[in-house]
Amino acid sequence: MLMLLPVPLCNWGYAKVIACTAIALPAVMGFALGAVLAPQGIDFLWRQALAHGGWYLMGLTVAGLHLTVWLSLRLRRGAFALAMLLLFLANMLISMKWLKMPPRMAGMEVLGACMLVGSLMIHPAIARVLRQKAAE
Secondary structure, three states: HHHOOOOOOHHHHHHHHHHHHHHHHHHHHHHHHHHHOHHHHHHHHHHHHOOHHHHHHHHHHHHHHHHHHHHHHHHHOHHOOOOOOHHHHHHHHHHHHHHHHEEEEEEEHHHHHHHHHHHHHHHHHHHHHHHHHHHH
């Protein structure tokens, strides 16, 4: 019944940001605990990620955030889970294809840059959905 009440768009957006922050807090705390307990492991992970496909890692993260936002505007529930599933499947397909090719890390950087550009292309779709929600 409360979902039928008119809610200002800014309150709706703030509620989504607070909910996403609350969901991400345990993962951030776990990562911080691991960084404190094993700083050499985090340093090694960071150096390897940037040396071998850092753009891909960054592109995957940005694409995941944009995909989650877009799906959360389209779906009532399960946007984060669906976004993670789609990213997992895409990453698995890319990895399977990549393993068949000779090792070339420059291709991962190009792929990461393409993911960044693709996630920026989602912005008009997100804005269009936000305008529709504001008009309702």
